Amino acid sequence: MAKMNLLQAINNALDLAMASNDKTVCFGEDVGVFGGVFRATSHLQEKYGRARCFNTPLVEQGIIGFANGLAAQGHVAVAEIQFADYIFPAFDQIVNESAKYRYRSGSLFDVGNLTIRTPYGGGIAGGLYHSQSPEAYFAHTPGLKIVVPRNPYEAKGLLLASIRDPNPVVFFEPKRLYRASVGDVPEEDYELPLGKASVLKEGTDITLLAWGAQMEPLEKAAEMAEKEGISCEIIDLRTIVPWDIETVTNSVLKTGRLVISHEAPLTGGFAGEIAATIQERCFLYLESPIARVTGLDTPFPLALEKEYVPDHLKIFEAIKHSIHF
Numbered sequence: 364m365a366k367m368n369l370l371q372a373i374n375n376a377l378d379l380a381m382a383s384n385d386k387t388v389c390f391g392e393d394v395g396v397f398g399g400v401f402r403a404t405s406h407l408q409e410k411y412g413r414a415r416c417f418n419t420p421l422v423e424q425g426i427i428g429f430a431n432g433l434a435a436q437g438h439v440a441v442a443e444i445q446f447a448d449y450i451f452p453a454f455d456q457i458v459n460e461s462a463k464y465r466y467r468s469g470s471l472f473d474v475g476n477l478t479i480r481t482p483y484g485g486g487i488a489g490g491l492y493h494s495q496s497p498e499a500y501f502a503h504t505p506g507l508k509i510v511v512p513r514n515p516y517e518a519k520g521l522l523l524a525s526i527r528d529p530n531p532v533v534f535f536e537p538k539r540l541y542r543a544s545v546g547d548v549p550e551e552d553y554e555l556p557l558g559k560a561s562v563l564k565e566g567t568d569i570t571l572l573a574w575g576a577q578m579e580p581l582e583k584a585a586e587m588a589e590k591e592g593i594s595c596e597i598i599d600l601r602t603i604v605p606w607d608i609e610t611v612t613n614s615v616l617k618t619g620r621l622v623i624s625h626e627a628p629l630t631g632g633f634a635g636e637i638a639a640t641i642q643e644r645c646f647l648y649l650e651s652p653i654a655r656v657t658g659l660d661t662p663f664p665l666a667l668e669k670e671y672v673p674d675h676l677k678i679f680e681a682i683k684h685s686i687h688f
Contacts, residue, residue, distance in 0.1 A: 391443030462506030486539025520555030651688035
């Protein structure tokens with residue numbers, strides 16, 4: 364084991380992926396000598412050379428178009444979009460090319476060896492253009508996998524699994540947690556399963572569900588609830604697409620209640636998809652309406668960031684409302 368923060372775990376995963384397969388290349392804006400704006404790719408260029416870790420022009424649609432070509436021709440492409448907010452110029456390349464490449468060719472060719480890394484979410488006083496959580500946009504697109512880690516251990520294992528998965532993956536990294544804390548991470552190569560949620564704590568009264576950076580306030584709210592005698596089951600979804608319906612369903616069948624939290628706005632957020640699926644499967648077992656604790660239906664504000672973000676207090680209020688419904 365080694366002590367790593369989330370950034371170091373990402374860097375370590377990239378290092379191992381490049382060491383184990385000489386067709387693995389990583390690229391993006393300033394990822395070479397500079398190591399990217401957050402330094403996630405530090406020292407990879409000096410270790411593997413400019414042909415395998417290199418800068419691209421500041422053109423997101425060009426980065427993903429180039430990544431599609433590399434992946435289609437047998438390389439393992441790991442593309443970095445510097446901020447998730449700037450993934451939108453590449454939206455057409457991702458949803459109309461990356462996601463559909465295998466389907467449109469009848470599986471004759473694909474871009475399955477493509478992973479798109481990008482930091483998402485608030486917490487760094489980035490304002491409306493550096494704080495968004497756009498995972499739901501991509502969840503609507505068949506052909507993509509979407510992964511969001513919550514800590515350094517999860518980040519390394521999920522990133523290695525994403526890079527080696529035979530499907531294009533969008534890997535959202537919670538930038539608020541990049542240097543927030545360190546954790547024990549195995550130095551050796553390991554993978555965590557995509558599409559499988561993680562039950563952090565078992566409980567009997569209510570199920571709490573989130574992913575990425577929202578796991579921290581979720582766990583804090585659960586601690587507050589436990590002090591009032593409320594037994595909380597805590598689940599980290601890990602993978603948005605495909606999401607682990609079975610684990611969440613089994614939990615809600617047991618507890619009868621569900622609170623879902625994400626940082627993205629309420630309308631069209633992925634919590635709505637989860638809520639619709641769970642009510643179909645658990646309707647007669649529900650003791651209260653499924654609750655969503657999310658960001659607001661406004662642009663992400665700078666001065667009012669703390670009011671916008673769904674924190675532990677908002678989640679705790681939702682827990683109490685659900686219990687006492």
